[in-house]
Amino acid sequence: MLTETVCSALSAAGLGIAGLTAYRRRFRAAARIAAYALIPLGLVMTGIIDWVADLVFKPSVWLGFGVLGLSWLLFALTRAADRRAVGAAEEHGAVSGAGAGELPAGAGRPAARGRPGRTAGQGGSKKAAAGDDFSEIEAILKKHGI
Structure with a gap:
């Protein structure tokens, strides 16, 4: 009951502000304010406010x-x-x-970090893995002539 009253008051106040804005010939802004002002009233009429109040306060x-x-x-x-x-x-x-x-x-x-196809149980020691990484880097550098 209290939530319905608060939402209705918010909608009435918003529509009043929209009316004042329209009186100043700012019709697009007034329409936008009216759209926002009608949201609480629509939520009350659909029953969503009661559902949320029951959800929060039980x-x-x-x-x-x-x-x-x-x-x-x-x-x-x-x-x-x-x-x-x-x-x-x-x-x-x-x-x-x-x-x-x-x-x-x-x-x-x-899977182990490093090369995508390798798992922790495969490969061998860390030195072999490091050597593979450096050989790939060397191949890239040689390809670019560095």
């Missing part, structure tokens, strides 16, 4: 958002724990094949 709604947040947090934590468990099992060599609820080998570990 404690049960906030408890519902809290429950949804807790649910999301539990999903995130269990997913992170699953990834950590699969990664630890792969490091120790305990994963031999993908079971019913497990990820396939290599799915839990992110």
